[in-house]
Amino acid sequence: MAKEKKLVEAITSMNEDFAQWYTDVVRKAELVEYSNIKGCMIIRPNGYAIWENIQKRLDAMFKETGVENVYMPMFIPESLLQKEKDHVEGFAPEVAWVTQGGLEPLEERLCVRPTSETLFCDFYARIIQSHRDLPKLYNQWCSVVRWEKTTRPFLRSAEFLWQEGHTAHATEEEAEERTIQMLNIYADFCEQYLAIPVIKGRKTDKEKFAGANATYTIEALMHDGKALQSGTSHNFGDGFARAFGIQYSDKENQLQYVHQTSWGLSTRIIGAIIMVHGDDSGLVLPPRIAPVQVMVMPIAQHKEGVLDKAYALRDQLIEAGFQVKVDDSDKSPGWKFSEQEIRGIPLRVEIGPKDIEAGHAIIVRRDTREKITVPFGELSAKVGETLETMQNDMLARAKAHLESHIYEAKTYDEFKETIANKPGFVKMMWCGDEACELKIKEDTTATSRCMPFRQETITEICPVCGKPAKTMVYWGKAY
C-alpha cells in the first residue's frame, strides 16, 4: 500500500498550490515529458490521444463548412515576413532563425513559422485570379515556434501544435461572417465536446493580433479564477492583400483586393481541460473527448473466470461503440484505481468474483465517485447513459463556476478591490482609450480579456478616467 499512496500523494492539492498541482497532474497523468530542448515538450501517448480526438472532431466541424486542408512550408524567408509592417513587428522578436542549410550559410535567413499568414498570402497571390477562385477556405494542422523565455506544458511553449485556418473572400462582409462563424465553431466545440463554457467577444486594439483589423476570442475561466484565451479568429480586411498584392478580377472585370481571415486553436486547450475539470486526484476528462472512456478493472483477477468476464464486458462495451480498455496488469486494484483517476478516465467498471456471482458489475464515475451497480444485461445502456450524464454534469458545473466568478464594478476602487480578492472576471465599462487599459494592467496586473458580444451598461462613464463609456469589457488575470 505504501507505493499506492505515493502515486496519489505526489499530486499537490490544488488549493494549496494551483501551479504545482497543474505540473503534477501533467506529469503524473503522463501527458507530457520534458525534453532537453529549452521550452519544447514531448507530448506522450496519453496527451497526444486527447489532441487526436480534438483534431478529429474539430476537423469534421471545419469540413462541414467547406474548409479544405493543405500543408505549407515550415520556413518563412525574412523578406516575406517583412511584407506586412504590423505583422513583422509583432512576431520578429520571438522567432527562431535558420541561418545555415547543410554545410553552407544561407543567402537569406529563414524563420521557423510562428504563424503562416505571410505564406498563405504568397500562395493566394499565386493562385487567385478571378472571382471564380473565391472563396478559398484553407486550414492546416501543424506545429509553430515562438521563442518563449518562460514556458509551461501546453500553456506556453517554444513549439506547440495547432490548426491555423486562412481564408480569402471577395467581400468585407463575407470575411467578417467567416471570422464570426469560426469563432462560433470554437465556442460550440468547447461547450459540446470539452464541457467548457466560454465568453465570446472582441479583443481591444491593444490585445489584437499583429496585422488584424479585428480579433475575436473565446475566453474560458480556469478553476483558480484565471482566464485562458482558448481560440482566436481574426479579420484582416484587405491589409494583407494590399501588402502582398492579392487581387481578383470581379464580374465586371475590375481588379479588387481580397478580404482575409485567420483563426487558430492550439494544444493550449488541453491546459484548459486540465484546469477546468481536474481535481486533487488528477485529470477528469469529458467523456466526449476521452481517448479511453471506460477502464474495466478485474478484482482478484487471479481467480478463475474474472479476467475472462472482464474481457467479455470490454468486448460488449466496444461493440456498443465505447472506447474501452481492461487493466489486466499485475498491479493491485488500489494502484490501478489511482492510475485511472490520475489519467481522468471517465468511468471504471469493477468486476470481481462476487460481482460475477451476483450477475452485476459496478460502474464508478470519475467526477463524483458515484457507484452504480448494474446487471450485466444492462451494462452497455447504463454506461452510455452515465457517460452522457457525466458530460452534462461537467458542463453544468463549469458553467456554475464561471457564472459565480463574474463580478461587476461601478467604480475603479471597487474594481481594484474585486480583482485583488476575488478570482474571476470583472465586468467594467471602458472609454476605449489604451491609457486606461494600461493603467489597469499596471495597477492590478489584470488585462482586458474581451469586449463581449453580450453588452450591458453598468455605468455611463469609464470608472478609470471619468470620460463617457463606450463599451463593457471583461477584465481578468490570465494565463
Place this chain on the structure above:
Amino acid sequence: MAKEKKLVEAITSMNEDFAQWYTDVVRKAELVEYSNIKGCMIIRPNGYAIWENIQKRLDAMFKETGVENVYMPMFIPESLLQKEKDHVEGFAPEVAWVTQGGLEPLEERLCVRPTSETLFCDFYARIIQSHRDLPKLYNQWCSVVRWEKTTRPFLRSAEFLWQEGHTAHATEEEAEERTIQMLNIYADFCEQYLAIPVIKGRKTDKEKFAGANATYTIEALMHDGKALQSGTSHNFGDGFARAFGIQYSDKENQLQYVHQTSWGLSTRIIGAIIMVHGDDSGLVLPPRIAPVQVMVMPIAQHKEGVLDKAYALRDQLIEAGFQVKVDDSDKSPGWKFSEQEIRGIPLRVEIGPKDIEAGHAIIVRRDTREKITVPFGELSAKVGETLETMQNDMLARAKAHLESHIYEAKTYDEFKETIANKPGFVKMMWCGDEACELKIKEDTTATSRCMPFRQETITEICPVCGKPAKTMVYWGKAY
C-alpha cells in the same frame, strides 16, 4: 472547345518525356504549388486529401499492433545529434541549423529534425527503467527537413511529411520481429490500398540507414521502369541504446540495453501512386485511397430536373458509403470531364435529360473509360462493384507491369546490356563486396535496390568479380 483542349494538351505524353509528364500531372491535378522557399512545396487540397487518407488507413494498421502516437520537438541540439557516430555522419551534411532564437544567438545550435532517432533515444533513456516499461511502440506524424539541392514534388524536397515509428524492446528477437512486422504492414498497405505491388528485401550495407544494423525496404516499380524506395524499416540492435544509455532492469534485476527499431513512410508514396497508375490524361487514383471516388456530372444542367436528379444520386451514393461530389460549376461537360480525369477521380456518373427519361445513369471508369449504363435503382450496388473491380484491375495491371519488367543476368555483359536497354529490375548474384556494388553504379548508374526475401540462385559466382556469390540482388535505376 479551345479552352478545353488546352487543359488536356497541357499534359506532356508520358512516352515523350516522363519527367515532364510527372510535373504536368502534379501541377494540373493541383496536388502541389511551388513556394518561394527553395525546395519546399505547398501541398494543395487535392494532394493533402490523399495524404489524409493514407494517414487514416496506415495509422489504423499501426494501432492494431499496439502502436501509440506521440509528438517530439522539431529541434535537435547539436550535441544530441552527435551522440551516435554513424548517424551524425549520415545526416549532418543535409540539415538546416537554427542559430538564433528571438533577438539573441543560441548558445548551442539546433538542427531541424531530419529524422528523430536521437530525440526518441533521449526520451527513452528518461522513461524506461524496468522490463515492465517495455516494449515502447511509439510513432509520430510530422514534417522533417533534409537540405536537398535538387528537388521534385513528393519525390525529393527539402521538407516533407512522414510518419516515423520508433520502438524499444527487451530482446534482439523482438526488435527484429517488429522490424519485419512493420515492413509487412507497409507492403500490405501499398498492395491493398494503393494497388502498388512491391519487392520486399534487405538493403546492402552501403544503402542502409545511418546507424542501423539492418535496413529493410519495399521497392516499387514506376511506369518508366525506374524503382522507388517506398518505405523502410530499420533494426538498430543495441547501438543507439549504448550511445544514449537506454537500459532496463530485467526480471533478475540485471541492467540490460534495449533493442530498437524505426520505420518510416513519407509523402513520397504519393509520387509512387502518380507514377504507377497515371496515364496521359492525368492521375488515376485507386478507389480505396481516392478522396473523391465518384463525381456526378449533370449534362445540360440548365434543363429542369437535371441538377435535382444529380444531387439525389449524390445523396443516394453518399448514403451507401461512397465519397461523392457533384460538379455543378458552370463549365461545359467536356471541360468537367477533363478536370475529373486529370484529378484521377475513379468514376464519373453522367446524368442528363435523356438519361432521366430512360431511368438510368452512365458510369464511366477512369482507368479503362468503360461506360456502363445502370438503372437508377441499381446505381449504388453497381458503383460499389465497379470501384472494387477497378481497384483489383489496377493492382493486376501494376503486378503485370512489375513482373514483365524483372530480368535476370547471368553475366556482367548481359547485365549491362539489360540495364541500358530494358527499364526495370535486373536480378543478378552478388559476392557481398561493396567494390562490385560501386563498380556497377559507376558503369551503369544502377544501384542495389534490395536483397529480396525470396532468394533464387541464378549463378554460383558474382558475375562482376567471379568470386563465389552470396546472395541475389535486385538492381535498378531509382528515383
